[in-house]
Amino acid sequence: MKDLQIPLNQTQKVRLLRALQQLQDLASKVTSSASVTVADTIPVNHEDGVLKGHGTSELDGEVVATLCGVVERVNKLVYIRALRARYKPEVGDIIVGRVTEVAPKRWRLEINFSQDAVLMLSSMNLPDGIQRRRTAVDELNMRSIFEENDVVCAEVRGFQHDGSLHLQARSQKYGKLERGQLLMVPPYLVKRRKQHFHHLERFAVDMILGCNGFIWVGEHVEARDNMVEDQESRPEQQNGKLNIISMRVEEQERTYTSLETRQSICRIANAVRVLSSLGFSLNIEVIMETVELSISLNLDIHEMLGAEFCVQIAEREVEWRSSLSKKKG
Incomplete structure (x- = not known):
């Protein structure tokens, strides 16, 4: 999803810049790790021995950064955690992807990674629900399960010996996603958590926060045997x-999806768009707070993408983080 181009008047511009500056100041107080840019020197203790990790290099006897990011240390290992990077899969990640190709015994999916992922026919539940060996008939009927441009939820199984990323969908909660919106945000905004599937009962909506930055907001579907x-x-x-x-x-x-449910899907999706445009981390609590704020202000769905609401979200985030830091203090 591209960043929203929100036209701001002079007052809104000043308010937004002030809020973002305050957020940066608060973050620098909380974060003990140092932020570095390319060619910055990283202070290390050479006497204890240093292992240079990702994003570091040695120049004239000193360790320097080759990336913009945050310095991380694990025992003797020093590396840079990039703030904005492509999705790096880990085993067990919940992802949302789009089918790009139906190949022999497999589907290829775009998942915001450097290469397409592979979902094997043998790594998913068949429509009849029976656990059995896949036959030639199953392979011929692959398009009846997923076809090009279908949106699919799956789990990262791991990397194969040939370097390809393999997925699996061996549960009722995985599979084809319909009657909703697919949102694409930078993957660093979605942190890995215990729960990535969310059922919002009040709105009759399901939300899946994919670790790869693909977010699904759609009508609630009961899992059936x-x-x-x-x-x-x-x-x-x-x-x-x-x-x-x-x-x-x-x-x-x-x-058929009711009008009320469609409006709820659009409202939740717009909340994600606003938070993403501001660069805020996305989790179910923050998204729902943004939705509730839009409802309390009696905003229409399209008004959520306006400049004033965007500024109000940034100012609300400043207030929340300030109160949090005072409690800790």
């Missing part, structure tokens, strides 16, 4: 054409 569903549908199929027609009507009703 496919095996039970198949057993229930078999006797209906034997009754004849009348039941087939009624099933089609029910299917249309299930795929």
Whole structure:
């Protein structure tokens, strides 16, 4: 998702710059690690021995930074953690991706990584819900499961010997995502947490915060057991054409998303857009606070992307961090 181009008047510009400066000052007080730019010298104790890690180099006997970021130290290892970097997958990461190719026995997905990820046919649940070996028929029916441009949720399985990144989707919570919006934000804004799946009951909306910076906001879908569903549908199929027609009507009703739910999806998505444009870390608490603020101010959904609301979010963040630092102090 590209940064929002928000037109600010002079007063709003001054307020926003002041808020961002205050946030920077507060962050420098809290963070003990030093921020460095390219060619800055990193103070180290050569007597204890130093291991130069990522983003560091040696010049004239001194350790210098080759990246902009924060100095991190683990025992003797010194490295730079880049503030803005591409997504670096770790095993177990929850990601959201878009299918780019249906290949033999696998799908390729764009996940905001340096290369496409691979989801093997053998690494996911089949629609019939039965655990069995994949056959040639399953391979021929791959497009009925996922096709190009489908949005898919999966889990990082690991890197293979050929260097490719492999995914898996062996649970009901993974799979194809429909009836919602896909948002793309810088991956460093989404921190790894225990829970990346969120059901917002009040709005009847599901949100998935992908570790790769792809965020899904869509209508809530109940996880159903496919095996039970198949057993229930078999006797209906034997009754004849009348039941087939009624099933089609029910299917249309299930795929219809109410106006209220669509508005909720758009409001939550706009909250993500505003926070991302300001460079704030994204978690469910901050996103929902932003949504609640927009509701309390009686803002229409499109007004959330206006300059005034953007400035108010920055000022609210300053107040929250200031009160937090006072409590710690």
